[in-house]
Amino acid sequence: MMTDKRTWWQRLFLSLGILTASTAAFSGSEASAPARYDTAMVQLIGELHDYAHRHYAHFQLLANGGSPLYLPIDGNTKENAAKMLQSVDGQLAESVFYGFDMQDGQETPAEENEFFQHTLDTAHNGGLPIFVLDYVTDSRQAARSCEKNFAKGYVPLATPYRSLDGIPPYEIPHENQQDITALADVQNYLVLLNPGKFSSSADYLTSLQNTNYDLLIIDLYMENRLLTKKEVASLKRKKNGGSRLVFAYMSVGEAETYRKYWQADWSTNLPNWLDKPNEDWQNNYRVKFWRPEWKHILYGSPDAYLDEIMHAGFDGAFLDVIDVYQYFQNQS
16 A cells, blocks of 8 residues: 555656657567566666667667656665666756646645655766756746756756747856757757747758757657758757757657557557557557567667667657656556
8 A cells, every 4th residue: 555655756757748669579478567667667768778879879868757766765676776877868857846737837836846856866966967847937937947956956948838839038048159968068958849830840940050058859750750860960059159969859658649650540449558548648648668569669670769869860869758657557
């Protein structure tokens, strides 16, 4: 029987998420539910790390959500925590100071904020840079968010765009001309996953090129096609001349109906490795992330998602919906 505290923080991390492949042979043991869902998620992230590094030694992974995996709580092991620190290059969390529970512009309640900081500080003390995405409604809140984050040693982004479809109209914190080669060098960043509001693909790319963010996190696709190597390369220079990192979004915990891998009949005849749709994002279906069918979609072949990200020349991948393991843990 879980304590009230555990029930609370499990609800906390299940509520987060920005929008919210394996070459192993299919077998009955692989298809069965794992003994521990947290361990299975850490294993998947480790597989992605190892696979990427076999192809590109400097490829980096930024995790979003799942920061309790750095703590030995609720059955999570010290071995899992250590492996997480080795498998990712940075950790991001949403709504640490503003915007918790979809309440943009509202300060995150003290209990939730304290737990966020506890998990993130553990990762930070383990050597990972920490990124925070707060949802605000004005420049005063944006400035306060940055102040709070810098006091903790976190890298901030405050945005009024919950859909992550625009460049925030605020001053870039710690803007600089330095060349950025690793997540540990990043002092500011932008997440822009939905380019639909831009007048054209050229407008979208030009708008990104004309910024001085150290890190851009964007989607692999634009106008229903993959970004080209040339287009990705054009984003790797800040307007002020310094080099920067460009990462691509990749969900590891949900399948998205608008992705190339989605098959038309899945919505009416769900494969058994797909679970229920996300209540907040109906186009997203939770996946049994330990299953080889999903891993084949994620990596291990030329048209797998991570392989396409690497082939397009991105510096890293932004791994979203890591905290889906909590959903399955709560069902068991």
